[in-house]
Amino acid sequence: MLDIGILFPSLLNGLTTGAVYALIALGLTLIYGVLHIINFAHGASLMLALYAVYFLKDQFGLDPYLALPLVVPAMFGLGYGLQRFVINPASHGRDENILLVTLGLSIIMENLALLFFKSDTRSIDTAYTLTTIPINIGIAQAMISLPKLVAFAGALVTSTVLILIVGRTDLGRAIRAVAKEKHGAKLMGIDVDHVYAMSFGIGLACLGAAACFLLPAYYVNPQVGGGFVLVAFTIVVLGGMGSFTGALLGGLLIGVVESLGGLFMGESLGQIGIFLIFIAVLLLRPQGMFGVKP
């Protein structure tokens, strides 16, 4: 049963999906780490980004990878605006309110998409959609589709950029200061509301990048975000809320779990593995692998 010839392609497939999951989860964990809120509209925002990539290709023939410089800033702007003008004023300083507001936003986004784009599932066709690359590691080999390989590399590069931004720049220093102690940061002259909105914007910008890497091998419909939202939460909780390393490793791990679960138990039951991990981690170790106890 445990034939490496079957396991290896599945493992590889899981890792490539997992890298994109990790990218989505990085945005979520950044928002959580700084604002200490759970962005419930994360999945719906990804859905909007996927539609943006889709329509850029469908209407203007723009290649998904070339759409990166358009979609990423657009998503950043959306995130900045949402946090600054909707979420922050609505929160009244209470975490439950933020949770409910982002839930409201996700309902609005999903159903506006349903209203305008109908419930059809759409996908794009590029010259490289069906291209596959053979990968041989001696004892086993697999064919992996080119878009998935690009997504894997792209997700890792974007994650590295994000970690560098937060770790090495002035903005990153401000973000970390606000995350640790917002009153102290304010006294040091940091504009806390601006940093909040920047973090939210960067979190959504990650989704823009994820959408560009995802769409050539994936599809979009108004409900597509729902599937990602619980997966992303699982990764964030598993890795430890606010931990970048945790989100990266957690993403890869969940990708593999889903892929192997699908291999052994069938497509729909494979997903159950993710949710059971989620519930178990929430119950037994809510601080995750790399997090601090809440």
Added chain:
Amino acid sequence: VSGDRPVGLTALHKEVLRIALFAAAVTLFLTGSSSGVALNFVMMALYAALLAQAWNILGGYGGQFSFGHALFFGTGAYVQAIAQMQAGLNPWLALPLSALASAAIGLVVGTLSFRYGLKGSYFALVTLAFAEVFRIVALSVPFTGAGVGLMLPLRESFSNMQFDSRRGYALLILALVVLALSVTCWLKHSRFGAYLQAVRDNEDAARASGVNPFRIKLGAIALSGSFMGAGGAFYIQVFQYLDPGIAYGSHTSVEALVGAIVGGMGTLWGPVVGALALHLLADLTRNLFGQLPGISMVIYGCVLVLMIMFAPRGLSGAGHSVRALWRGKSK
């Protein structure tokens, strides 16, 4: 009546009286009206009020925000359908069984989450995950009819809880709403309810005063789940079709939560007011824009965001503020 000992009717008596008046007025309307549209509207608004009140017991009075109340709704609906179709149970007996089954699920989820001290966003997420697990299981096991769903056979008679018009269903859901109102009214004035609100406001202080938060919250989730389960059982009786998406999808969770928040969390009449307001709004948009997919949910989402922004205590809270303002002025 000033702040001294109440003369005549106590607050509890007044509330019981108001519930009785509400029941009488709606019954009168339902037996008098022959308009199918009006009967359907009242039925759907009462149904939404039941879901919102169920959520309110745990979310409003207990302060535990569930994002996955569909878990209890779907379980109630499936038990109601399967008990009739497989075990041949009479629907009137199946209904309390559905409520009990959902309460049992509530106890399991509650034991797991509250034992490990989950609260706030963590609790919201874990309820959502449980609903999702149940949806996938319902898609994969044979006795729920999997993706094809279950179709309740049409056997129109009172004893089968299948009525010839919306009037019968509306009276049935009215009875359930009145029961939920009475239980919530009891909750407000009972020792258990006082403990529950103490745990909501400050869990540590409540524990220090000798309250066991774990058992109190467990009681609340079971009570809340049982009304949600009854709502699910009602759903299958009216619409006679159920699939995993309807049962455990997020739509019902959202409807229950938004109704309670719009009306006012932790108030007796808030969920009824909220459900009515939302349904009026949804009907209005349907008349304005026609039957567009998703439009009512867009409205729900906008109302949710706007309410939290401008009136976080809900419609009944806003009503109180206006009344207080009025009284202050007229003094």
